[in-house]
Amino acid sequence: MSVRGIGSSPTARPPGAAAWDAAGTTDRAISWDRRWSISPRGDPSPTTLALVAGVALARAVAALAPGLGAQLKWPNDLLVGGAKCAGILMERTGDSIVIGIGVNLVTAPDLPDRPTAALADKGASLDRDRFAEALAIAMTDALWTWRQEGIGRIITAWLPQAHPVGTPLRVSEQGIDGVFDGLAPDGALRLRRDGGETMVIHAGDVDLRRSVEGK
Secondary structure, three states: EEEEEEEEEEOOOOOOEEEEEEHHOOOOOEEEEEEEEOOOOOOHHHHHHHHHHHHHHHHHHHHHHOOOOOOEEEEEEEEEEHHHHHHEEEEEEEEEEEEEEEEOOOOOOOOOOOOOOOOOHHHHOHHHHHHHHHHHHHHHHHHHHHHHHHHHHHHHHHHHHOOOOEEEEOOOOOOOOEEEEEEEEOOOOOOOOOOOOOOEEOOOOOEHHHHHHHO
């Protein structure tokens, strides 16, 4: 199995990039495609790669924009001040896992269901080349940790970069409210309900509850 990471860069190829998509050659960005080889045996579940990518993304942003206060939100978003500034998508294609990471470096789209922000709006003017390289390096490091030390170590790295335990959340599809209670050993979300019981959420859209109620 292999992992393919798709991010954004201007015209310089990040170290180790294996392919390019020239369709996006505008003043905004072009796509780069980097592949990491994954052992067919002994690796953690591929579903936990969203956490791996989240750790890498948060580390890249923190390295280039320290003090920004970016926070991870399970399962696949990066927030600044409660507004989404980056997102992660995963898709399995044959024997590959494709990880797409979209980062609002300069501008952010208007979304009807949630606030968005660009890193530039928060005072972080990041060069695309430099960010792409930092993200590729961070992903390589996080992927090595995932393979060699397991998902537990990734969870340990993910939690301090996420919103704190006790943050009000809502599972959108079911309309279930609760507060963030950390992650289960397999990387699933722990949601503590008002009555004290804890639900384990393995998939779904999760929002900060204050942003939902504030619409």
